[in-house]
Amino acid sequence: MSWEPVIGLEVHVQLATRSKIFSGASTAFGAEPNAQACAVDLGLPGVLPVLNEDVVRMAIKFGLAIGAEINLDSIFDRKNYFYPDLPKGYQISQFQTPVVGRGSITVHLDDGTTREVGITRAHLEEDAGKSVHDMFPGQTGIDLNRTGTPLLEVVSEPDLRTAAEAAAYFRQMHTLVRYLKICDGNLAEGSMRCDANVSVRPAGSNDLGERTEIKNINSFRFVERAINFEIERHIDVLESGGTIERETRQYDPDRDETRPMRGKEESEDYRYFPDPDLLPLSIDQAFVDAIAADMPELPEARRSRYREAGLSDYDAGWLADDPDVATYFDAVLVQSGDAKQSANWVMGELAAHLNKAETDISAAPVTPDQLSQLIARVVDGTLSSKTAKTLFEALWQQEGEVDALIDSLGLAQMSDSGELERIVDEVLAANPGQLEELKSGKDKLLGFFVGQVMKATQGKANPQQVNELIRAKL
Amino acid sequence: MERHATLAELRRALDNGDLSAIELTRDYLTRIADDSTNAFINVDEEGALAAAAAADERLASGDGTPLTGLPLAHKDIFCTRGLATTCGSRMLENFVAPYDATVVARLKDAGVVNLGKTNMDEFAMGSSNENSYFGAVANPWRESHVPGGSSGGSAAAVAAGLTPAATGTDTGGSIRQPASFCGITGLKPTYGRVSRYGMVAFASSLDQGGPMAHNAEDVALLVSAMAGFDRRDSTSAEREDTPCSNGIPATPEKLRIGLPREYYHNLDIAAELDAVRASLENLGHTFVDVNLPHTEAAVPTYYVIAGAEASTNLSRFDGVRFGHRCENPESLEDLYDRSRSEGFGEEVKRRILTGTYALSVGYFDAYYLQAQKIRRLIANDFASAFEDVDVLLAPTAPGPAFERGALTKDPVAMYQQDIFTVPVSLAGLPALSMPCGFVDGLPVGAQLVAAPFQEELILGVARDYQNVTDWHTRTPEAAQ
Incomplete structure (x- = not known):
């Protein structure tokens, strides 16, 4: 029998605000433990949450970018459970009425095809703190710096069919939130994490199999690997006559496997109810309109623009995926006016140098200005492809004007x-x-x-x- | 100074130079030292004297406010920076907040001298002040009787002349009922009028801080300083007006005053309320009967909603970061179980349990959701009544203070003490209790209720009533 996997992702996007969702404490990463936890974050008696307006703005921006309905009235609920890194004994989240409703996102797959993935909802919530198990022998440390960091939880429909599609979706989400400047996209620091819901069913069936949830995956590679492992595991269990238990699992990258975290018998009752400390969130349509009027160019639009400029699908995608790369490329393109040359240089020589030096494009020593002048000298025949590379290397290594370096290094082609x-x-x-x-x-x-x-x-x-x-x- | 001097009288004495804030403060501290009611959990002698010295300087330099130099005590539910805030619980026995509640800060800014923190039912859960980890409070009128609750310490302290005024909080009657039992005047402002920031939460959608004092004028003076929008409390009302910022305005003539029929059955204080009615009729007001048909459902509705909110508000007391922590926990579960079992008293546990139940899967719709629907019906009852009348006159409690221990075995009978106060709380309305006579030698109170943000109206009626009666000037000493 052949099996069809059914996958849905919940992506937690850490919103790039300066202060927390319900307090004025800083959200900067890497401070001394508990240095960025104020009375509200600590859940001291009598203190109250106050919603950070920037968080709402960012959520709406995301909602508009995925063509979702914006709920002008939404509600913050309390999700109740006890854990040492959850100071209040409840997490403030949106359960019944999220701020962002149904939308969709276009995912580009490696084979050049695209898939429209439905997004069920996106809601705002506060992050919990961290339990630190390896600092004090036999004891657990609690770091509440992350407590109250704003999260946008984006829940997809079970529209994904392969691990590769899921990874592509996660990447696309990463691209989008960075375009919108609502998340720094730093996976290593936990700025984006996802939970994957996985089930399999006989190919052709319309029913859904029992699902398991893999928690807290924080890299593109691990998403694919974890889901592939889980799909194989489901199929093995089912084909050997077993049944899948609904449970929460975690992925261990070292052993490349998933393991159960907690089972159904311990399934918790979170006793959700509207948080009486916060009024329902009421948004004016004018507030939404102002955000809509100020939207940046989105990844899809940029891709199309690059294709219309004559680039291949692959090149257009490569350049548009990372907003910093695209911004650099646009700057080169505007001045050089030659899309193909610009793409070749950015994707070739520049990318290779950045890769080797492990440098971010926004810190590239060769500026878009210099690169476009270099391209102009290639186009007008002053430079050969070989001398152009020599010049690029020189620009990478040292300061200087393009034409001055061509002269001083004697790089001009023989015109005689x-x-x-x-x-x-x-x-x-x-x-x-x-x-x-x-x-x-x-x-x-x-x-x-x-x-x-x-x-x-x-x-x-x-x-x-x-x-x-x-x-x-x- | 006369033991039961009002804030207005003390103001005149300070302004005339008859005495200094320091002398006044010393006087009250001496009386508190001789207190036999257990009204205080914590007396801040040092802080009070320092604040009094600062007040004297401020008065001398001429930049005082109408409250500068006047003493007051805070219910121990308001966080005070550097001074323990116990909330009447073992859980917070050693808790010192690093911040002042907004109410505390506003009164401090106005130059009020805080004498200390008053006793209360643990986490404000109770109607008799018998649920305090720091011991029950005696009613100054008869020490075998309760002062009411949960702001029992504040009410007893004012009635015993240990402070001229105190703050309280009212979730289902916790300012009004003890005010009634102790023969003083207490105001529960409209929900949202007074910031809840720094007030340890019991039931967030109901909790409201307010003043307790000898008469309506003093209560008005205090509420004008306590009230106002606070951006740190998202539920505080963003309004321009502050009640009684220029004293209590003149009362409109010929008010229509409603008598809720459902409140006037089997009362021990029917004659006293009739007399209030007669006095107010003499002042030119007219009375009509009104109906509040969902009154019967108010007490169970209140205990579901307040319990549900309390059950999660009190989750933060887990022994991890602050508050009581058990000795040598063996595991995380053990830490939670024992810290909370040891830290909370019986009534608090009862409400956490019932509240947790009401929010649980399978019961949520039948209890919590149903209670919210009834709450809306109760609020609608009042809204319809206020289309017809300006003010409601009602009993505050069914009778006078009861004997200590009389109701402790029967929580439901205890909850019925709140039958006339909880509907008003569920509707979020302003209400006050004012002394209106004696039953069996103990004071009883009448409750005035108004539409949202109409504090000035009920304070005006109370002031006018107090101008023609003297119940509010009676003292326990004179009665003995």
Whole structure:
């Protein structure tokens, strides 16, 4: 029998506000434990939550970007459970009425196809603190710095069918929230995490199998691996006549497996009810309209724009996926006016250098300004592809104007055709055997002669021009 | 100074230079030292004298407010920076907040001298002040009797002349009922009028702080300083007006006053309420009967909602970060179980249990949701009544103070003490209790209720009533 996996993701997006969702404490990452937990975060008696307006703005921005309905009236509920890193004994979340309703997102798959993934809802909630188990032998430390950090929990429909699709969806979400500037996208610091709901069913069936939930996955690679493991596990259990228990599992990347966290028998009753400390969240349509009027260009629009400029699907996607890359590329494109050259340089030489130096594109030593001037000099024939690379390397290593460096490094192509012709003659004369073969029709040797001329000119000749000169001599 | 001097009288004495704030404060501290009612949990002698010295300086330099130098005591539910806030519980026996409640801060800014923290039912849960970890409070009128609750310490302290005024909180009657039992005047403002920031939460959608004093004028003076929008409390009302910012305005003539028929059955204080009616008729007001048909459902509705909210508000007391923590916990479960079992008293546990039950899967719709629907019906009852009348006159409690221990075995009978106060709380309305006579030698109170934010109206009626009666000037000493 063949099986069809059914997958849905809950992505927790940490919103990039300066202060917390219900208090004025800072959300900056990496402070001393408990240095960023104020009386509200600590849940001291008598203190009260006050909603951070920026959080609402960001949630609406996200909602508009996925074409979702914005609920002008939504409610904050208390989710009650005891845990040492949950100071109040409840988490403030949106249960019944989330601020963002149904929407969808377009996911681009590696094979070039796209898939529309439904988003059920996105709601606001506060993060809990952290339990630290490895700091004090035999004891658990509590760090409440993360307590009250704003989260947008984005719940997808069970529309995903493979682990690769799920990973692509997670990536697409990462791209989108970074475009919207509502999340720094730093997975290593936990700025985005996801829970995956996985089930399998016989291919062709419309029923859903029992599902399990893999908690807290924080990398694109692990999403794919964890889900693949879980799909295989489900199929193994079902094919050997067993049944899947609804449970929560965690993924262990070291052993590449998922393990149960807590089972159904311990399933908790969170006793959700509206938080009486917060009034229902009422949003004016004008507030939404103002956000809509100020939306940045979204990833899909950018992709289309790049395709219309003549780039391939692959290149358009590669450049549009990361907003910093796209911003850099746009700056180069505006000045150079040559989409293909700009894409080649950004995706080629620049990407390779950034990769090697482990540098972020926003900190690239070669500015979009310099790169577009370099491209202009390639287009007008001043630079050959070889000297252009030399120039790029020079720009990467040192300060300087593009034209000044071309001069000082002597990188300009030979524009004097008389001198070039003399060199061509010399090269032909120096290799009589090869010349005879070329003349007798061995066209492959054309490349040899062009190479020899380029070598003699230290790369400054225009290979096209050399080619033409040699042909003329035959 | 006369033992039961009002704030207005003390103000005149301070302004005339008859005595200093320091002298006044010393006087009250001496009386508190001789207190036999157990009205205080914590007396802040040092802080009070320092505040009095600062008040004297402020008065001398001429930048005092109408409250500068006047003593007051805070119910021990209001957080006070650097001074323990116990909420009447073992759980918070050693808790010192690093912040002042907004009410405390506002009164402090006005120059009020805080004498200390008054006793109360644990986490404000109770109607007799018998549920305090720090011991029951005696009614100054008869020490074998309860002062009412939960603001029993505040009411007893004012009645015993240990402070001229005190703050209280009222969730289902906790200002009004003890005011009635102790023969003083107490106001529960409209929900949202007074910030809840720094007030240890019992039931967030009902809790409201307010003043307790000898008469309506003093209560008005205090509420004008306590009330006002506070951005730290999302449920505080964003309004321009502050009640009684220029004293109590003149009462409109010929008010229509409603008598809720459902409240006038089997009362021990029917004759006293008739007399109030007669006095107010003499002042030109007219009376009509009104109906509040959902009154019967109010007490169970209240105990479901208040319990539900309390059950989660009190989850933070888990022995992890502050408050009582059991000795040598063996596991996380053990830490929770024993810290909470040891830290909370019986009534608090009862309400956490019933509240948790009401919110649980399978019971939520039948209890919590149903209670919210009835709450809306009760609020609608009042709204319809106020289409017809300006003010309601009702009993505050069914009778006078009862003997200590009389109702402790029967929680439901105890809950019935709140039958006339909880409907008003569920509707979020302003209400006050004012002394209106004696039954069996103990004071009883009449309750005035108004539409939202109409505090000035009921304070005006109470002031006018107190101008033509003297119940509010009676003292326990004179009675003995």
